[in-house]
Amino acid sequence: MSDLFQLFDLPATFSIDERVLEQRYQALIAHCHPDRFTAASALEQRVAAKRAADINDAYQTLSHPVSRGRYLLEVAGVDTQVLERQPADSEFLFDQLMRRERVQEFTSLDDTEAAELVDDVRHQYHHTATALGTSLDANDVAAASSRWVELNYHQKLLDELEQTLNRQVSR
Amino acid sequence: MLLQIAEPDTPVENMRPRRLGLGIDLGTTNSLIARSDGKDTSLIAVDSGGMLLPSVVNYSGDIPLVGTAALALAVRSPEDTVASAKRYMGRSLDDVPLSERSVFSDSDPLAFATQAGSKTPVEVSADLLRTLAQSAERVLSEKADGVVVTVPAYFDDSQRQATRQAADIAGLNVLRLLNEPTAAAVAYGLDTSITESGVLAVYDLGGGTFDISILKMERGLLRVLATGGDTALGGDDIDTLIADWLADSWVLDELTTAEQRELRRLAREAKEGLTLADDYQVASAVFPEARAVTITIDTLERIATPLIQKTLAACQLAVDDASVERIDQVVLVGGSTRMPSVQAAVQAFFGCEPLCSINPDQVVAIGAAIQANVLVGNGSGDDAVLLDVTPLSLGLETYGGLVEKVIPRNSALPIAKAQDFTTAKDSQTGLIVHVLQGERERVEDCRSLARFELSGIPAMVAGAARIRVSFKVDADGLLEVSAVEETTQTEASLVVKPSFGLSDDEVADMLRSSQEFAAGDMTVRQLTEARVEAEALLDGLDGALSADADLLTATELDELVAEQQRLRAAMGTDDVDAIRAQTQQLGEASLAFAERRMDRSIKSALSGVAIDALAASSTD
Amino acid sequence: MGISVTALAAEHVGRQLAARGRGEGIRIGVKTSGCSGLAYVLEFVDQPDPADTLFETDGVRVFVDPKSLVYLDGTVVDFSKEGLNEGLEFKNPNVAGECGCGESFTV
Numbered sequence: 001m002s003d004l005f006q007l008f009d010l011p012a013t014f015s016i017d018e019r020v021l022e023q024r025y026q027a028l029i030a031h032c033h034p035d036r037f038t039a040a041s042a043l044e045q046r047v048a049a050k051r052a053a054d055i056n057d058a059y060q061t062l063s064h065p066v067s068r069g070r071y072l073l074e075v076a077g078v079d080t081q082v083l084e085r086q087p088a089d090s091e092f093l094f095d096q097l098m099r100r101e102r103v104q105e106f107t108s109l110d111d112t113e114a115a116e117l118v119d120d121v122r123h124q125y126h127h128t129a130t131a132l133g134t135s136l137d138a139n140d141v142a143a144a145s146s147r148w149v150e151l152n153y154h155q156k157l158l159d160e161l162e163q164t165l166n167r168q169v170s171r
Numbered sequence: 172m173l174l175q176i177a178e179p180d181t182p183v184e185n186m187r188p189r190r191l192g193l194g195i196d197l198g199t200t201n202s203l204i205a206r207s208d209g210k211d212t213s214l215i216a217v218d219s220g221g222m223l224l225p226s227v228v229n230y231s232g233d234i235p236l237v238g239t240a241a242l243a244l245a246v247r248s249p250e251d252t253v254a255s256a257k258r259y260m261g262r263s264l265d266d267v268p269l270s271e272r273s274v275f276s277d278s279d280p281l282a283f284a285t286q287a288g289s290k291t292p293v294e295v296s297a298d299l300l301r302t303l304a305q306s307a308e309r310v311l312s313e314k315a316d317g318v319v320v321t322v323p324a325y326f327d328d329s330q331r332q333a334t335r336q337a338a339d340i341a342g343l344n345v346l347r348l349l350n351e352p353t354a355a356a357v358a359y360g361l362d363t364s365i366t367e368s369g370v371l372a373v374y375d376l377g378g379g380t381f382d383i384s385i386l387k388m389e390r391g392l393l394r395v396l397a398t399g400g401d402t403a404l405g406g407d408d409i410d411t412l413i414a415d416w417l418a419d420s421w422v423l424d425e426l427t428t429a430e431q432r433e434l435r436r437l438a439r440e441a442k443e444g445l446t447l448a449d450d451y452q453v454a455s456a457v458f459p460e461a462r463a464v465t466i467t468i469d470t471l472e473r474i475a476t477p478l479i480q481k482t483l484a485a486c487q488l489a490v491d492d493a494s495v496e497r498i499d500q501v502v503l504v505g506g507s508t509r510m511p512s513v514q515a516a517v518q519a520f521f522g523c524e525p526l527c528s529i530n531p532d533q534v535v536a537i538g539a540a541i542q543a544n545v546l547v548g549n550g551s552g553d554d555a556v557l558l559d560v561t562p563l564s565l566g567l568e569t570y571g572g573l574v575e576k577v578i579p580r581n582s583a584l585p586i587a588k589a590q591d592f593t594t595a596k597d598s599q600t601g602l603i604v605h606v607l608q609g610e611r612e613r614v615e616d617c618r619s620l621a622r623f624e625l626s627g628i629p630a631m632v633a634g635a636a637r638i639r640v641s642f643k644v645d646a647d648g649l650l651e652v653s654a655v656e657e658t659t660q661t662e663a664s665l666v667v668k669p670s671f672g673l674s675d676d677e678v679a680d681m682l683r684s685s686q687e688f689a690a691g692d693m694t695v696r697q698l699t700e701a702r703v704e705a706e707a708l709l710d711g712l713d714g715a716l717s718a719d720a721d722l723l724t725a726t727e728l729d730e731l732v733a734e735q736q737r738l739r740a741a742m743g744t745d746d747v748d749a750i751r752a753q754t755q756q757l758g759e760a761s762l763a764f765a766e767r768r769m770d771r772s773i774k775s776a777l778s779g780v781a782i783d784a785l786a787a788s789s790t791d
Numbered sequence: 792m793g794i795s796v797t798a799l800a801a802e803h804v805g806r807q808l809a810a811r812g813r814g815e816g817i818r819i820g821v822k823t824s825g826c827s828g829l830a831y832v833l834e835f836v837d838q839p840d841p842a843d844t845l846f847e848t849d850g851v852r853v854f855v856d857p858k859s860l861v862y863l864d865g866t867v868v869d870f871s872k873e874g875l876n877e878g879l880e881f882k883n884p885n886v887a888g889e890c891g892c893g894e895s896f897t898v
Contacts, residue, residue, distance in 0.1 A: 177832075
């Protein structure tokens, strides 16, 4: 796999300016999209489609902290599929279990409790993402691996919570 | 509005001859065709009834009758009259609810039983597309160079492939399958009028399908962030509910097919009447014993509310998926959005007044025509790029009947992804690749797109083989899957065809018979096509060499020029195979050059943004 | 009734024709387009059509095709400035409604 960061002319670090990534992605995909090549020869169409696919794939990978972390860990030689199958730290799992229960009973919480829970889940996610970035950028692969596994859990919980929140707003 | 004096229209407006691109909205209930010249866009009346061609084909006679003519025969020969074929595109008999199965023959692929024999939904759609295109060409006295056909954003791969097949059978050159909501946004010019950025929702309640899409417009890029909806929910269902209400009011049961159609006609009239007034009186000569009843807007709202709520629930899912904070514009598409209760519900849900100044029945065809004009080669070069996404996740069956997702839903297109697998047993020489589409975890809850076997894997111990399965989805959303055992380069691949669709040979046969090519014509056509392709390659390469020859070494340059000469020599003959072979060879020889040029142009595209990005961050 | 051109508009058209270096006058007309149905046509005329009706004010010749005249009869062509933009404005007594973008109208 070629260096995904290089495609966007960005340094290969976890901490990137996501807005710059997005702007560069937009410029690149607008440039390479097959619709720009409908009048070109079949060869040029094929080359453009391939590059457009690469760009979409790279953007998808780099724009989300979990997949960006996975990519950087893979580059550092970590098999993330193996990592996913390893059990997380039991204390962390217990904490996470408690939060999950709170999220599931979200609708029965009063306003203050609900706001606290939302803050807590979001804070944990961002905190872990930042810690993952620090470890990755310091080449501490072991610590980064643990943070990445935790970030996966936080992400799932965050998704669940956001969905609950959205449903509440629409009601 | 201040007007400027323009130059008079002269035929030689451009150095390059303008080409004709047509936009087609292939709808469940009605279909439309439109053209655009970049400034003006107009619908083309192709049916005695006007702009809307009823998506109905009658197969009672020697030749299929399409549109209003078919509708007229529907009462006399309902069994031979096929409507709503779009609902069954890319589907098998198992997918069809029991109550609707009577019109189909028992055999696969799924086909309507008519006097003229079994007609698959693909063939019915092809008859509609052919009628639209041929009539439009007659009206314009001009051949179309290409068409854009719209599909619901929610259409899965089978349904898109089926639509594509229908266009192939109709003999059309498809520039692009365009998602209906994207077309609607283009019709409103939202792809060009939003200069900064904006989030749009397109709420499309058509006759037979409901679609909700969230799009983001930013810097010349119109991107679908999320799509959702229901391929089996639409205005027809409201008609059914009203028809049921009428049948209840009149205490009718045991209706004949003709009576059912009459009841639905009355229901549709009532629905349309209620967009203009608060109550509507229904009476019919077909049911003389039934007294006239008045249906009020409140009754309609009560009847339709569960359905509207269902659409709003889908809207919520799409908004969740898109992770957007607010919606700046809402576009209404589909005749059913004329219902005041729908408009009110949509406005309340999204918190902004929906755009509805363009006729909601025509807006998709208009957008398709605008895009067809750009894609056919009349664009200005700075037109917005319409970036579509996969509506559903694509994946593979893995151990234990589970689905492993390879391409998640809402991935921007085109996209290519690969997944590595290995053998589970010692000396395993084959592997079944089962391709699925859907969000659920279990195989039986997803749609099976294709199943093929990678065979001839050399015997190895379990886990030693490295099998890479690659998924490629093109800009039209069409999937191609291939599998390679990497240690030995054993290969297998296929373009995913709808499981219950038509084979390539069947499509080719239909195309031939539909165009009634004599064998001689076919050869001439093939020769012309081969020459056109060869010329495009040669011209493109000439341009590339004059711009970027410095990307080649002297040897590479010599080699390319020699290949070019060989192709030119082949073109001097009438040998189709030689032209094709030489085109292929030149293509391969210039692939690396084309890639280097693309990379160079990518770098230049980036250097522009690098400065923008700096400027943007410094203003915060 | 016919078509009339204000003095300011005539001056503007004269300037534009002079800058262009050729042309018999201007053509005004209507064509079907846009969301409300009809849109104005305003262009230079190099070759008048024999079927055109000709109106002349202050030396400016305005050509109108018979089909358009039905929708344009009584129209006053005026010149106007809005901020940095300047251009001609049609005051058409036949217009029943204009669409939001101002580009098309119904009669």
